[in-house]
Amino acid sequence: MFDSLKEKLGSFREDVEETAEEKAAEEEAATEAPEGETAEAAAAEPVGEADAAEPEAVDTSGDEAVDPEAADTSGDEAAEPEAGETSTGLGAKVKAAATGKFVIEEEDLEEPLWDLKMALLESDVEMSVAEEILDRVEEELVGERRKFTESTGSIVEDALREALLDVISVGQFDFDQRIADADKPLVIIFTGVNGVGKTTSIAKMSRYLAERGYSSVLANGDTYRAGANEQIGEHAAALDRKLISHQQGGDPAAVIYDAVEYAEANDVDVVLGDTAGRLHTNEGLMDQLEKIGRVVGPDMTLFVDEAVAGQDAVRRAEQFDEAVSIDGSILTKADADSNGGAAISVAHVTGKPILFLGVGQGYDHLERFDPEVVVARLLGDDE
Numbered sequence: 001m002f003d004s005l006k007e008k009l010g011s012f013r014e015d016v017e018e019t020a021e022e023k024a025a026e027e028e029a030a031t032e033a034p035e036g037e038t039a040e041a042a043a044a045e046p047v048g049e050a051d052a053a054e055p056e057a058v059d060t061s062g063d064e065a066v067d068p069e070a071a072d073t074s075g076d077e078a079a080e081p082e083a084g085e086t087s088t089g090l091g092a093k094v095k096a097a098a099t100g101k102f103v104i105e106e107e108d109l110e111e112p113l114w115d116l117k118m119a120l121l122e123s124d125v126e127m128s129v130a131e132e133i134l135d136r137v138e139e140e141l142v143g144e145r146r147k148f149t150e151s152t153g154s155i156v157e158d159a160l161r162e163a164l165l166d167v168i169s170v171g172q173f174d175f176d177q178r179i180a181d182a183d184k185p186l187v188i189i190f191t192g193v194n195g196v197g198k199t200t201s202i203a204k205m206s207r208y209l210a211e212r213g214y215s216s217v218l219a220n221g222d223t224y225r226a227g228a229n230e231q232i233g234e235h236a237a238a239l240d241r242k243l244i245s246h247q248q249g250g251d252p253a254a255v256i257y258d259a260v261e262y263a264e265a266n267d268v269d270v271v272l273g274d275t276a277g278r279l280h281t282n283e284g285l286m287d288q289l290e291k292i293g294r295v296v297g298p299d300m301t302l303f304v305d306e307a308v309a310g311q312d313a314v315r316r317a318e319q320f321d322e323a324v325s326i327d328g329s330i331l332t333k334a335d336a337d338s339n340g341g342a343a344i345s346v347a348h349v350t351g352k353p354i355l356f357l358g359v360g361q362g363y364d365h366l367e368r369f370d371p372e373v374v375v376a377r378l379l380g381d382d383e
């Protein structure tokens, strides 16, 4: 899952590490320069001389360059101002390098960040989301006095972790708690375009709920498509659930209404309502959803789409949310998605959380979308 994106994030980490190493090497070169020379002579050296002469690099008045740790070089001869060294504070710079500290500047990240942006876009991450990630990574890394050595990799990883978490955690709520707290029967309506895995997701959700002690009834609000009753009927039979359905061409709101009545009469906790999977641009469908809203007043409307659809899924999520105000999304076929663009983008773009990932065709293949787990996966923590 998300393997290609994972690889690209790994490359960014390596790029920044490389940049950091180069920078540290430059700093080292600057520290070596004064040996056996007067500071004036060192200042004439091409390497590091410009920096050494720069006020901010040598400012000793409370600048972090001489924070107590960096300045504590007692016994470090190289760091002691040599006789004849000017007040440019070359020693301070030497001290900073000796402690392995340096500042990552914006320009140091320009290239790695550009590559990261391209990688995110190639992975189908939506543009505004990619930019948000970049801004946050940059914010985390630039300007801080960082300790170089082995820790650079983890600094970059932490920055990526924070940035990714920020964008994919948008709107998260405790789904199980919401179910537990709601008056029963609770009505969940599933929307989305054709063939993305809506019906399968309903069946999986029924299993998910049963595992948590809730009974459910399935309702086929897809009265449009021939064969829809049979398709959901197979799942109902396999799971041994009641299915409420009407003739093809019937009123979807009436089907869901009947299912609610059935649930009330039979003490069923949750009504899972399928809807016709026509395009979000189809006004008839949106009218139907609006009517279901009016007649039944669902407790939750979930948008279902395929993770593999990438930017298309993101766009549809946005459009469905505008039309019917979704409460969250389910991304199916995440098991077949190496890009991860939809998983990263949908919550940020809609402002509504991704609640579940479909990770296979079996009834148990519905996974709660846990941002921490997804980010850990993307950063290869599990390896």
Ligand SMILES: Nc1nc2c(ncn2[C@@H]2O[C@H](COP(=O)(O)OP(=O)(O)OP(=O)(O)O)[C@@H](O)[C@H]2O)c(=O)[nH]1
Pocket (backbone or CB within 6 Å): 193, 194, 195, 196, 197, 198, 199, 200, 201, 228, 231, 276, 277, 331, 332, 333, 334, 335, 336, 357, 358, 359, 360, 361, 365
């Ligand atoms: N690999 C994989 N396949 C899935 C997943 N979810 C659904 N599928 C498959 O996707 C296909 C379409 O799923 P359906 O549930 O029929 O799709 P739908 O959105 O209900 O389609 P309509 O009823 O035509 O609107 C089926 O073959 C499912 O087995 C998933 O998470 N992973």
